[in-house]
Amino acid sequence: xxxxxxxxxxxxxxxxxxxxxxxxxxxxxxxxxxxxxxxxxxxxxxxxxxxxxxxxxxxxxxxxxxxxxxxxxxxxxxxxxxxxxxxxxxxxxxxxxxxxxxxxxxxxxxxxxxxxxxxxxxxxxxxxxxxxxxxxxxxxxxxxxxxxxxxxxxxxxxxxxxxxxxxxxxxxxxxxxxxxxxxxxxxxxxxxxxxxxxxxxxxxxxxxxxxxxxxxxxxxxxxxxxxxxxxxxxxxxxxxxxxxxxxxxxxxxxxxxxxxxxxxxxxxxxxxxxxxxxxxxxxxxxxxxxxxxxxxxxxxxxxxxxxxxxxxxxxxxxxxxxxxxxxxxxxxxxxxxxxxxxxxxxxxxxxxxxxxxxxxxxxxxxxxxxxxxxxxxxxxxxxxxxxxxxxxxxxxxxxxxxxxxxxxxxxxxxxxxxxxxxxxxxxxxxxxxxxxxxxxxxxxxxxxxxxxxxxxxxxxxxxxxxxxxxxxxxxxxxxxxxxxxxxx
Numbered sequence: 001x002x003x004x005x006x007x008x009x010x011x012x013x014x015x016x017x018x019x020x021x022x023x024x025x026x027x028x029x030x031x032x033x034x035x036x037x038x039x040x041x042x043x044x045x046x047x048x049x050x051x052x053x054x055x056x057x058x059x060x061x062x063x064x065x066x067x068x069x070x071x072x073x074x075x076x077x078x079x080x081x082x083x084x085x086x087x088x089x090x091x092x093x094x095x096x097x098x099x100x101x102x103x104x105x106x107x108x109x110x111x112x113x114x115x116x117x118x119x120x121x122x123x124x125x126x127x128x129x130x131x132x133x134x135x136x137x138x139x140x141x142x143x144x145x146x147x148x149x150x151x152x153x154x155x156x157x158x159x160x161x162x163x164x165x166x167x168x169x170x171x172x173x174x175x176x177x178x179x180x181x182x183x184x185x186x187x188x189x190x191x192x193x194x195x196x197x198x199x200x201x202x203x204x205x206x207x208x209x210x211x212x213x214x215x216x217x218x219x220x221x222x223x224x225x226x227x228x229x230x231x232x233x234x235x236x237x238x239x240x241x242x243x244x245x246x247x248x249x250x251x252x253x254x255x256x257x258x259x260x261x262x263x264x265x266x267x268x269x270x271x272x273x274x275x276x277x278x279x280x281x282x283x284x285x286x287x288x289x290x291x292x293x294x295x296x297x298x299x300x301x302x303x304x305x306x307x308x309x310x311x312x313x314x315x316x317x318x319x320x321x322x323x324x325x326x327x328x329x330x331x332x333x334x335x336x337x338x339x340x341x342x343x344x345x346x347x348x349x350x351x352x353x354x355x356x357x358x359x360x361x362x363x364x365x366x367x368x369x370x371x372x373x374x375x376x377x378x379x380x381x382x383x384x385x386x387x388x389x390x391x392x393x394x395x396x397x398x399x400x401x402x403x404x405x406x407x408x409x410x411x412x413x414x415x416x417x418x419x420x421x422x423x424x425x426x427x428x429x430x431x432x433x434x435x436x437x438x439x440x441x442x443x444x445x446x447x448x449x450x451x452x453x454x455x456x457x458x459x460x461x462x463x464x465x466x467x468x469x470x471x472x473x474x475x476x477x478x479x480x481x482x483x484x485x486x487x488x
Contacts, residue, residue, distance in 0.1 A: 026237035151201030151215035220255035240267035355406035
């Protein structure tokens with residue numbers, strides 16, 4: 001098999017992927033902070049790393065995939081001061097913080113199911129790992145890279161940078177960071193404004209708090225991921241993923257914490273998906289310009305012209321490389337919807353084609369082209385372009401312009417099954433829309449319609465046809481019987 005290359009943010013290069021252990025892969029991805037409805041920005045990393053998870057398994061690796069839930073410690077504006085995002089939401093709703101976390105975790109899982117995102121191997125919560133986080137802080141203090149002040153513990157970035165490189169991931173220099181943070185001097189307990197919290201003393205009004213050697217408080221946001229990744233994947237593991245907005249300070253701090261505690265960088269490869277934008281601006285809760293996934297599925301947001309099926313959202317995201325920005329628009333989503341329907345209509349047509357003795361075209365290169373693109377840092381849009389080249393051949397074959405042999409049809413079926421279904425996950429996760437169930441249901445409906453026509457019950461036959469038409473399903477009567485397809 002051709003080498004699988006991924007872009008490593010740590011080196012800035014595409015590299016041939018070589019796991020630490022030959023036949024297994026360890027992967028950690030930063031999951032959501034569960035204080036609000038999941039939105040399109042949450043869908044992109046989930047789908048990006050779901051594709052990676054699926055592809056690694058297809059390549060034959062045993063994969064342990066850890067994706068966390070942040071349910072404490074993520075403060076407003078991603079800072080070291082202020083209220084906890086979940087705690088503030090709980091106050092506003094007059095609920096317990098864990099009620100808020102549980103409710104939005106459930107909403108996140110429901111959306112991921114609709115998007116056909118596979119469950120990770122392990123999904124730890126920050127609140128469930130307080131003991132481990134406290135122990136990691138102790139190690140960092142013992143190794144001389146953290147200090148306690150008034151019940152809070154801070155990471156000493158300046159001391160760490162004397163023997164390590166703080167900025168190795170984000171390419172930032174500590175001198176520039178210090179200059180940009182001078183105005184914060186004297187406004188906190190930190191030795192230096194670039195230092196960040198490992199543990200924060202809880203103020204009297206702070207709801208979420210746990211006992212520690214330094215007093216009642218809560219862990220720093222960055223610490224949580226370092227602790228959980230090392231607990232479940234070891235002090236050294238293969239891949240750490242997340243959105244590009246997490247490179248600094250979150251992932252930079254994770255590297256520093258792991259090096260300070262374990263003298264190891266933790267992840268060998270760092271992978272980051274780019275952002276989704278609306279009119280060129282990043283989509284996110286903090287900017288107030290996000291559209292929730294439920295709003296996409298139901299068409300209830302004022303920026304949406306219609307509802308969009310979860311598979312349309314998934315297909316839309318696959319049309320751009322994961323490291324490229326992708327801009328939301330109704331036109332782009334409607335084009336994705338048409339493309340998805342066209343793809344599955346072609347798959348259905350392929351399965352119905354009658355094989356010929358000989359093929360009139362050469363299709364031998366499609367498999368290698370798709371494999372080459374996928375091995376080039378998960379280049380999903382290029383793979384899709386080859387799949388649609390195959391769609392053109394299938395449609396022209398249906399029109400009698402080409403012949404395909406049985407072997408060719410089988411090869412096309414294998415490629416569609418490998419990429420469209422197995423790796424890209426382009427199938428409906430809801431049981432009532434399962435493809436095989438739908439085929440059986442449609443066969444029964446067409447049989448009833450045929451019987452109605454035989455009985456000269458034209459009203460019932462027309463009612464079935466018109467009803468399906470309203471559901472975006474087109475019926476065509478041919479000499480061999482009626483056929484159905486989604487409208488293009």
